[in-house]
Amino acid sequence: MLIELPAVQTAIPGTQPDFYFPPYVSTIARSPRMPLVLLPETPTERTGPVFGHEMIRKNDHDLTAQHEGEALGERIVVHGRVRDEDGRPVRGALIEVWQANAAGRYRHKVDGHDAPLDPNFSGAGRFLTDDEGRYFFKTIKPGPYPWGNHYNAWRPAHIHFSLFGAGILSRLVTQMYFPGDPLQPFDPIFNSIPDEGARQRLVSKLDMARSQPDYALAYAFDIVLRGSHDTSFEGAKR
Amino acid sequence: MSTQKMVPSGSQTVGPYFRIGLEDLVGKGPGNESALETIRIHGKVLDRDGAPVSDALLEFWRADSSGAYSDGVSHLNGHPVGFHRVGTEVDGSFSLTLIKPGATPLGDGRFQAPHMLVLVFARGLLRHLITRVYFDQDPTLAVDPVLLEITAERRRTLIASFDPSDPQVYEWNIVLQGDNETVFFAW
Secondary structure: OOOOOOOOOOOOOOOOOOOOOOOOOOOOOOOOOOOOOOOOOOOHOOOOOOOHHHHHHOOEEEEOOOOOOOOOOOOOEEEEEEEOOOOEOOOOEEEEEEEEEOOOOOOOOOOOOOOOOOOOOOEEEEEOOOOOOEEEEEEEOOEEEEOOOOOOOEEEEEEEEEOOOHHHHEEEEEEEEOOOOHHHOOOOHHHHOOOHHHHOOOOOOOHHHOOOOEEEEEEEEEEEEEOOOOOOOOOOOO | OOOOOOOOOOOOOOOOOOOOHHHHHHHOOOOOOHHHOOOOOOEEOOOOOOOOOEEEEEEEEEEEOOOOOOOOOOOOOOOOOOOOEEOOOOOOOOEEEEEOOEEOOOOOOOOOOEEEEEEEEEEEOOOOEEEEEEOOOOOHHHOOOOOOHHHHHHHHHHHEEEEEEEEEEOOOOOOOOOOOOOEEEEO
């Protein structure tokens, strides 16, 4: 039976990591080996969840002020713009972030790294983009931390980002890195993206113009989500 | 293709500590749905060696019982209807109670069999996986346009089985790699 539904668009080669990437050891037993099936685009793929402001709590965008005392470490402001492939702002996109504290420790029961927890830092936040696709949050610059991937393995400083755009297929989970971090060349997760340009787009930029004198440096991190398809491509099977 | 296209940002793994950032949405959402239409779906996420994946996050996107998708916020707490998120336990298991979706019309007289789109995130998954889950014994399985794209022997990896003694309980395992590897879709 001939299927005439348009197929879901796949990524430009090199701009996304492969599932199987042995330098990151956990991929070896968890990556699929059978060929991925091209999914026809149906109403299931064209729709997706939309989140409301009601679910955002006070201080969800200020990770330094979620407890009685102030979080320890270098205060920073992170901001950026979320756009789709056509450059249009993605409005009302839910962004969830999580990260280690300044000492490189996550408030998570399986993080056994011998570094102190900060009672005033949970390391999680969430917010919605505005009408121009912009977001903003305040946090503590996360520290690097060791992990068990290989001998003397250290993750470069990073903040995890989870995003929902227009339609479930625009879903993205990624990590934001910091400029000039000397650990990046050694990190298999960062280097799992083959294309140098695509990799560097995960590195935020120091933004002196948005920095707050005597208070906090700012970092800019723009994100591009897969968009819903241009209808002119309908029927063009890829 | 337009020359102005921007390249989507690269994906990175959720890592082992995603619960601190993503747990808030687990188990949230509408809770006042009719119990008559409610099903429970449970199963395990397994790796190449059949070992439980205890740090996977699953997200489900589904239509309502009439086959319509909620494309907007439809609940007072700001949580969308039709979206579910669940993390796996130490033994790799998950369990969700939700409304069984109806068959979804394609607009040209054809229907998709009742199904849910499922996203799989985990440490070791640099990109998330996309799959679908269908419901065993549904008469529309045979005409579902997505299932028809998949070879008969692999199709069964997308079909949750039900316990004849309790038809409201479905079991579905996700196998990331190996002999019974679940069908995953390209993106």
